[in-house]
Amino acid sequence: MRAPGLNVGTHLLRMVMVVLSLLVTSCSLEQKPEPVREQTVLDYDLLLPIPAQPISYQSQVRPILERRCVVCHGCYDAPCQLKLSSPEGLQRGASKQKVYDGKRILAMEPTRLFIDARSTEEWREKGFHPVVNEAQVDPESNLLDSVLYRMLRLKQLHPQPPVGMLPDSFDLDLERRQSCPSAAEFDTFAKRHPLWGMPYALPNLKDAEYATLVQWLAQGAPVQPQPVGSERAGNQIERWERFLNGASNRQRLMARYLYEHLFHAHLHLQGTPAREFYRLVRSRTAPGQPLDEIAAPRPFDDPGADPFYYRILPYHPGIVAKDHVVYPLSDARMARFKKLFLEPEYEVASLPSYAPEIATNPFKSFAAIPARSRYLFLLDDARFFIEGFTKGPVCRGQVALNVIEDRFWVMFLDPDKYTTSLDSEFLDGMSDYLRMPMRRQKPIGLRAIWTEHWRRQRGYMEARQEKFEKVGVHDLDTAMDYIWDGEGTNPNAALTVFRHFDSASVAFGLLGDDPETAWVMDYPLLERVHYLLVAGFDVFGNVGHQLNTRVFMDFLRMEGENHFLAFLPTSHRKAIRDSWYTGIRSDLLQYFKQPGAWLEVESVRGYRSDDPQHELYGWLKEHLASARGRGRGHNRCGSGPCSGERLSAGTKRANEAMARIAKMSGSHLRAFPDVSFVRIRGGEGEPDLAYSLIRNKAYKNVTSLLDDASQRDAGDLHGDTLTVLDWLEGAYPNFFFVVDLADIDTFADRYASIRNRDDYERFVGLYGVRRTNQRFWDTADWFNDRYAREKPRLSGLFDLNRYRNR
Numbered sequence: 165m166r167a168p169g170l171n172v173g174t175h176l177l178r179m180v181m182v183v184l185s186l187l188v189t190s191c192s193l194e195q196k197p198e199p200v201r202e203q204t205v206l207d208y209d210l211l212l213p214i215p216a217q218p219i220s221y222q223s224q225v226r227p228i229l230e231r232r233c234v235v236c237h238g239c240y241d242a243p244c245q246l247k248l249s250s251p252e253g254l255q256r257g258a259s260k261q262k263v264y265d266g267k268r269i270l271a272m273e274p275t276r277l278f279i280d281a282r283s284t285e286e287w288r289e290k291g292f293h294p295v296v297n298e299a300q301v302d303p304e305s306n307l308l309d310s311v312l313y314r315m316l317r318l319k320q321l322h323p324q325p326p327v328g329m330l331p332d333s334f335d336l337d338l339e340r341r342q343s344c345p346s347a348a349e350f351d352t353f354a355k356r357h358p359l360w361g362m363p364y365a366l367p368n369l370k371d372a373e374y375a376t377l378v379q380w381l382a383q384g385a386p387v388q389p390q391p392v393g394s395e396r397a398g399n400q401i402e403r404w405e406r407f408l409n410g411a412s413n414r415q416r417l418m419a420r421y422l423y424e425h426l427f428h429a430h431l432h433l434q435g436t437p438a439r440e441f442y443r444l445v446r447s448r449t450a451p452g453q454p455l456d457e458i459a460a461p462r463p464f465d466d467p468g469a470d471p472f473y474y475r476i477l478p479y480h481p482g483i484v485a486k487d488h489v490v491y492p493l494s495d496a497r498m499a500r501f502k503k504l505f506l507e508p509e510y511e512v513a514s515l516p517s518y519a520p521e522i523a524t525n526p527f528k529s530f531a532a533i534p535a536r537s538r539y540l541f542l543l544d545d546a547r548f549f550i551e552g553f554t555k556g557p558v559c560r561g562q563v564a565l566n567v568i569e570d571r572f573w574v575m576f577l578d579p580d581k582y583t584t585s586l587d588s589e590f591l592d593g594m595s596d597y598l599r600m601p602m603r604r605q606k607p608i609g610l611r612a613i614w615t616e617h618w619r620r621q622r623g624y625m626e627a628r629q630e631k632f633e634k635v636g637v638h639d640l641d642t643a644m645d646y647i648w649d650g651e652g653t654n655p656n657a658a659l660t661v662f663r664h665f666d667s668a669s670v671a672f673g674l675l676g677d678d679p680e681t682a683w684v685m686d687y688p689l690l691e692r693v694h695y696l697l698v699a700g701f702d703v704f705g706n707v708g709h710q711l712n713t714r715v716f717m718d719f720l721r722m723e724g725e726n727h728f729l730a731f732l733p734t735s736h737r738k739a740i741r742d743s744w745y746t747g748i749r750s751d752l753l754q755y756f757k758q759p760g761a762w763l764e765v766e767s768v769r770g771y772r773s774d775d776p777q778h779e780l781y782g783w784l785k786e787h788l789a790s791a792r793g794r795g796r797g798h799n800r801c802g803s804g805p806c807s808g809e810r811l812s813a814g815t816k817r818a819n820e821a822m823a824r825i826a827k828m829s830g831s832h833l834r835a836f837p838d839v840s841f842v843r844i845r846g847g848e849g850e851p852d853l854a855y856s857l858i859r860n861k862a863y864k865n866v867t868s869l870l871d872d873a874s875q876r877d878a879g880d881l882h883g884d885t886l887t888v889l890d891w892l893e894g895a896y897p898n899f900f901f902v903v904d905l906a907d908i909d910t911f912a913d914r915y916a917s918i919r920n921r922d923d924y925e926r927f928v929g930l931y932g933v934r935r936t937n938q939r940f941w942d943t944a945d946w947f948n949d950r951y952a953r954e955k956p957r958l959s960g961l962f963d964l965n966r967y968r969n970r
Contacts, residue, residue, distance in 0.1 A: 230482040239484060244260065257292045267707055269706055271706045272704045274704045295311040366941075392480075408422065413514070417533060418506065424463045425542075432957055491548055527688070531591070539579050554669060571663070574724075582686065598620075598688055635767060637768065643768045658784075672798045675889065815851065821908045835920065837859065840898060843950075850905055855889065899967065935969055
């Protein structure tokens, strides 16, 4: 399309002027770029031929937005709340209000896309401003009045440095101040920050990608109707909605329990395409009618006086790894639910209320359902429920995650062997002690919060102590029977949690070297973790809510650690536990010491070494060998064994080289990122390979609320370790490395010889892919494609917000 009133010669002249402007900019990166006239740029982009037919959002635009924009704009932590993973997010626009604010005195109004507003007009009333032209007058106006276009154009005019690290003018801190300019404010923004175009602090879009987006925006950003689900899903949805909306009290209580545990899931229906997902919601309308979702802040909040129904809603936004937790629904799953919740003999005389003192306490609201059924439901998919608090709807959260170590193992007490925590009478008596912290609008002191939670926790632990003393003493091999082994087939029996600063991931199996700590969980602990950090956590809450959550999780972590310590001899328990809490604040020390009677109750005998903790790890690895083995296939390929499992000579060579890297430990690892991805290019018939390098940081303790760095164990030269995995682990890669298979041994030797920051910088110069690297997008695409190919259902787009500038 030709701009009105301009001849071809004028267009060519202006194109030359733009090219010269770009050349000048790239040659003077240290100088403040001169502003470029608005009309010149607009005319240049209007020279792009605009197709007569609307450009396809689904097949042409969406892939570009997902690979280049959603990788930073896909969840609550999207800058300016601009979520570009769906047309609804694009039409909602941006907001100057931040979701993640640890100092917020009052809770903010929720802004959940699809839930808290139903139209663009409602979002405007909530303070969101448009990023595309809503008038759609003509191509020129559609571009000039589009913040998205002007951000893209600003990047084209003022590209970032093509090599080296980005200058300090780029703020990459997660808590950085956000500008979030509207169309009316954009000129001022561009003059102040000419290098802050989009993609921010990453290379420009490719020419074809940029042209497609510009043409689409010039057309008025048209979006065709989105697919609503495959034909095969229809009958299944009808069956599931009928199952979840049964009339009896037992069916209704079961449905409420399932909803409160699966509300955050991306449901996958049996036999549907791998990338087709759904949500379980509460609706004011019955099955068969248009769905009207109830916008309650939390799944156990009162849905209102009117009748409501459980419905299954298609979920069509682009999938990002950081909030993608998948729960499959199938005929076998429905049969399992019936066996757990409908076949046992129990009475539900009346349904529990939604009053906060009941609804926030699952040990009261679901007391009628046998605890064994609830525990087996959680164990069936334990990784899903642990992953709920490390990923889930919140996406990130240092307040909750700096309460855990960088790497630890998780196991579970066997429901057939240790039945104390499944005894209905015991749980009923403990329900007040086990209640979740209530929401706070007024902050109170940290010590007051500690004291409040500690009193309840102490009451519960003292009651458990009486039961614990009656268990008796068992030989090591017999004691292993108390650890659930997944019946030899379920890989959820053994899990490894990797914390990556304010995000985390969960893998099947007991991975890496023996960790500093481990958790053994029972039903009350697993249930409380879910209700504290998933069902009950409000990302829009105030500082009081966040402090409550963080402090309560301290007690839950200690409970899991104490379950593990109970398998060790009394002669070593206290010393091991104290080593995990060196440097703790003196005013909080009493809470970590009491109650302490369990330290003196012997429960396991037969240890042969002076290092019983590592001896126990050996027993656990043997006991859980079957679950660990099955878990490897799930980690690498989503489920089952990988195709082509026989290793080629090149793969064996790569594995041996990476095994040498895995032996690294000590303080010099501090130069490394938390999570690095490595691509090994095979060549000559060898496959390309992918590895994750995960740095496990050592801490004196994990009791500090926000000052993570102050708890680093600077005196322990062998504290930091490295875990190497032959799959992609984690949602937030911090750095990419690319190496040829022919050079893998040199790569490993140089990696293992790094001792300081200068060594690391030289290594990055040889193999690293910086933010300025012109191969950056191709490399990111390769890792995303690899992840999608190996885990077609479980994968999502990696987030680049934490990618290092080094």
